[in-house]
Amino acid sequence: xxxxxxxxxxxxxxxxxxxxxxxxxxxxxxxxxxxxxxxxxxxxxxxxxxxxxxxxxxxxxxxxxxxxxxxxxxxxxxxxxxxxxxxxxxxxxxxxxxxxxxxxxxxxxxxxxxxxxxxxxxxxxxxxxxxxxxxxxxxxxxxxxxxxxxxxxxxxxxxxxxxxxxxxxxxxxxxxxxxxxxxxxxxx
Amino acid sequence: xxxxxxxxxxxxxxxxxxxxxxxxxxxxxxxxxxxxxxxxxxxxxxxxxxxxxxxxxxxxxxxxxxxxxxxxxxxxxxxxxxxxxxxxxxxxxxxxxxxxxxxxxxxxxxxxxxxxxxxxxxxxxxxxxxxxxxxxxxxxxxxxxxxxxxxxxxxxxxxxxxxxxxxxxxxxxxxxxxxxxxxxxxxxxxxxxxxxxxxxxxxxxxxxxxxxxxxxxxxxxxxxxxxxxxxxxxxxxxxxxxxxxxxxxxxxxxxxxxxxxxxxxxxx
Numbered sequence: 001x002x003x004x005x006x007x008x009x010x011x012x013x014x015x016x017x018x019x020x021x022x023x024x025x026x027x028x029x030x031x032x033x034x035x036x037x038x039x040x041x042x043x044x045x046x047x048x049x050x051x052x053x054x055x056x057x058x059x060x061x062x063x064x065x066x067x068x069x070x071x072x073x074x075x076x077x078x079x080x081x082x083x084x085x086x087x088x089x090x091x092x093x094x095x096x097x098x099x100x101x102x103x104x105x106x107x108x109x110x111x112x113x114x115x116x117x118x119x120x121x122x123x124x125x126x127x128x129x130x131x132x133x134x135x136x137x138x139x140x141x142x143x144x145x146x147x148x149x150x151x152x153x154x155x156x157x158x159x160x161x162x163x164x165x166x167x168x169x170x171x172x173x174x175x176x177x178x179x180x181x182x183x184x185x186x187x188x
Numbered sequence: 189x190x191x192x193x194x195x196x197x198x199x200x201x202x203x204x205x206x207x208x209x210x211x212x213x214x215x216x217x218x219x220x221x222x223x224x225x226x227x228x229x230x231x232x233x234x235x236x237x238x239x240x241x242x243x244x245x246x247x248x249x250x251x252x253x254x255x256x257x258x259x260x261x262x263x264x265x266x267x268x269x270x271x272x273x274x275x276x277x278x279x280x281x282x283x284x285x286x287x288x289x290x291x292x293x294x295x296x297x298x299x300x301x302x303x304x305x306x307x308x309x310x311x312x313x314x315x316x317x318x319x320x321x322x323x324x325x326x327x328x329x330x331x332x333x334x335x336x337x338x339x340x341x342x343x344x345x346x347x348x349x350x351x352x353x354x355x356x357x358x359x360x361x362x363x364x365x366x367x368x369x370x371x372x373x374x375x376x377x378x379x380x381x382x383x384x385x386x387x388x389x390x391x392x393x394x395x396x397x398x399x400x401x402x403x404x405x406x407x408x409x410x411x412x413x414x415x416x417x418x419x420x421x422x423x424x425x426x427x428x429x430x431x432x433x434x435x436x437x438x439x440x441x442x443x444x445x446x447x448x449x450x451x452x453x454x455x456x
Contacts, residue, residue: 023321
């Protein structure tokens with residue numbers, strides 16, 4: 001440094017504000033190179049990249065928003081479907097309950113009808129049997145009574161008609177007393 | 189400067205040797221040519237500037253030649269620098285409409301900063317911007333830019349008319365108008381250049397004073413105590429200069445942006 005100072009001492013003092021031609025020329029070239037290389041070639045590339053990055057981030061946020069909205073919509077749809085399914089199930093259960101009750105009622109009705117039909121037919125059967133029995137009984141009782149009366153009276157009541165007429169009158173009297181007895185039993 | 193045989197060599201030029209303190213002068217900024225191309229004599233500052241150009245273009249080439257969406261390494265640092273100029277200088281001064289000047293301002297900022305920074309880089313140890321030639325070239329670019337922007341935005345007459353504050357009384361205009369025109373057209377570039385140059389010039393002198401003193405005080409006796417103090421001061425000032433270098437590059441770029449923005453504005 002000392003040597004530099006000494007070497008410079010020989011030169012005349014210059015105004016530092018006045019530039020040398022070399023500096024101006026080289027400074028011009030230097031800045032043009034920096035501006036051309038950095039400013040015109042490299043900077044546009046990085047600005048493009050920065051813009052792309054901003055786009056990507058904003059795009060990503062936008063897509064995330066969309067996905068969120070989509071998910072919310074789908075969830076809403078599922079909830080709606082679930083609610084509908086529940087309502088459907090409840091409705092089906094109600095229907096099934098109603099149908100069950102109806103079926104039970106119908107069955108009961110049918111059973112009752114069947115039962116009453118059976119009872120009626122049984123009654124009819126019983127009546128028929130009773131009539132038959134009465135008929136049979138009447139005939140046998142008549143025969144027996146006739147035979148008995150014939151034996152007691154000692155004469156044969158040959159005349160069929162007369163014989164029959166006597167027996168019927170006798171049985172009618174007998175029946176009227178029997179009906180009174182039956183009515184008394186039923187009224188009990 | 190009085191140079192005799194006794195004080196001629198560094199080894200003999202210490203305190204108590206009878207020789208005075210070799211205070212740094214303007215001659216510390218004068219270099220012998222390394223080589224010459226015709227009438228152009230290339231000296232150390234020119235060489236350093238060329239190195240700055242190579243380093244800046246080289247670094248940003250590595251950083252931005254193939255930019256990735258997910259930045260790595262140099263690209264991260266480069267982006268940081270570009271976004272610093274965009275968000276701290278361009279946008280506050282001009283706004284979004286000045287985005288087309290980003291390449292210019294980024295180039296200015298990094299070129300100036302690196303040329304300043306060489307002051308404290310070992311071996312180089314010289315602020316290129318303390319030589320006005322480089323500064324005036326940059327100032328010329330700024331001046332041409334803001335003048336052309338203004339003339340294009342408002343027309344040649346409108347641009348100059350716009351510099352003068354509207355609403356001033358007629359009787360002051362004859363004084364005000366020349367002053368304002370003088371200020372905007374001549375004072376602005378002059379102060380812009382001198383501010384940068386003088387800061388770097390003074391910073392270099394300041395460091396020289398204390399480094400020279402360190403060397404001057406270095407001797408086998410009591411002077412070593414001064415040398416230690418002077419060395420400590422040198423180190424502190426080096427840190428201070430690091431700040432100044434950044435600050436001056438920032439101020440230069442910011443004022444350039446302000447002048448451009450001012451030319452674009454219609455209302456003064």
